[in-house]
Amino acid sequence: MPVPMLELAPQNSAVKAKILEGLSTIIDKSSFVLGENVKGLETELAEYSGAKYAVGMSSGTDALLVALMALDIKAGDEVIIPSFTFFATGGVVARTGATPVFIDLDPVSFNATAALVEAAITPRTKAIMPVHLFGLLADMPGIMAVAQKHGIPVIEDACQSLGAKGWGKSAGQFGDMTGCSFYPTKNLGAFGDAGLTFIRDDEKIAAKVRRMRVHGMEPVYVHHEVGMNGRMDEFQALVLRAKLPMLEGWHEGRRKHAHWYFDRLTAITPDEMVLPSETVPNGRHIYNQFTVRVKQGKRDALQAHLKNLGIGCAVYYPISLHEQPCFAYLGYKTGQLAETELASKEVLSLPVYPEMTEAMLEEVAKGLLGFFGK
Ligand SMILES: Cc1ncc(COP(=O)(O)O)c(C=O)c1O
Known part of the structure; x- marks a missing residue:
């Protein structure tokens, strides 16, 4: 009997009727981007993860990039990341103009350790981005202690790990910000690309991430920063809300x-x-x-x-x-x-x-x- 690596059809058929019904409403309303489904998903996922704020994004890559941009990471800065990860973790750092500083891993968990992070810190380190690889949290208490000692913000790459837990908390509750992916192969998968940025508790940073998602714009046609088009569309939010239960x-x-x-x-x-x-x-x-x-x-x-x-x-x-x-x-x-x-x-x-x-x-x-x- 052949066994595929992953089969999405059985899972998707379980939510098909609900999604088709919701799609019909979206077509009737013809509001396709950043509408009530995105807002609803943001509220539901903030509650699910325990982070205070959630901002729906167009992909996991953009969810991480916007977090770096909200911290004004730029050329000349360094960001510490594991070398053993999906390319996007490094790609977003390079995309800001900053230098990715690659660190080794713990061979048992496949994740970064606090000691490896601390050894890579220099005066130019402006962020630490641990990855929770394969669905397992990195040593977040240890990494947060090092980060706090040096006054460096932490962005969790939880693109594979929404719902992973440890030390009494969930992915998204440790770092200042957290990026998630809803690429179809993730435990919570969209019908295309989608992602989300959690902001643990800083209201100002949350407002900035929200603004950066729409070209730094607030109010309409006034641009405070050069942001990006990182908007999530209503259909993906509908699919994710149908699957979340x-x-x-x-x-x-x-x-x-x-x-x-x-x-x-x-x-x-x-x-x-x-x-x-x-x-x-x-x-x-x-x-x-x-x-x-x-x-x-x-x-x-x-x-x-x-x-x-x-x-x-x-x-x-x-x-x-x-x-x-x-x-x-x-x-x-x-x-x-x-x-x-x-x-x-x-x-x-x-x-x-x-x-x-x-x-x-x-x-x-x-x-x-x-x-x-x-
Ligand atoms: C560890 C990690 N970081 C970032 C990403 C980027 O997410 P996306 O593919 O949604 O842009 C992924 C997705 O595969 C990932 O696994």
Whole structure:
């Protein structure tokens, strides 16, 4: 039985009727951008995350970019980010003209640590942007303590982690601002591109983010800053609001499947393959990805084996940011971020979406166990 890496149709068919009905209302009203659905979504997601303010954006990339712009990050500034992340984390820093300062990772959580962040701080550091990779929070108490000691703002990249929890809080409640993505593959996915910026508690910054989203304009045709067009459209907000009541169930479905793998794959030893760790105290990994580490240089062979069996899997990410051609000008050398480079050779993400059946999970497990001769 083939098992795709991700299948969106079953989830979307569950909300189709509600969305079609809402779309009909949008067409009747013909208000397509930043209308009542966007406002409603902002209110609902601020409540969901516990951040005070939420601003709907056109994508996760823009949600992070607008946060940097609201802090006036510019050429000559440095922003500390992990090298092991989706490209957008680095892209937005470079887009402001600032210099991305790439740091290594904790090999168990795949995330940045407070010590790595602190070691990268210089007098030019103007922001720290930890990423909650794959659905697991980075060490936010530790990173916030370092940031506060040095008086540096923090932007959480929660593009993969809306709903992730730890230390009694949720993604979006730690940093000054937080960027989220609703790209269709996320746990809460739109029918196209969409994102959202949380502002933890600063009303002035929230007003600035709102203004920057519409070319720095307030009131109409008066432009205070050169902002961007980062507006969210009504249709995406409608889809996200229709799905939001199901999100907790989907997170729990992913968690259940992750734990099913933990129980079923005990015959594979850690020197063969390492399963993801839920390292956050009182936390909740929301498994946007279920990412294993394949040891002994066997990752590519396992990927080929699973593909032959019709089992979807993917490498996130094969080339980390400090090794990307567009960042060669920064002068990083191979070997400089050793744990990151090793992770990019060992990681493999497996299907974990909530609609998987036990037979599908068993198919993946059998493929893995068979590869290791178990
Ligand atoms: C870690 C991370 N940062 C930023 C982004 C950018 O989000 P978007 O694709 O919505 O622009 C993503 C999305 O894939 C992501 O995974």
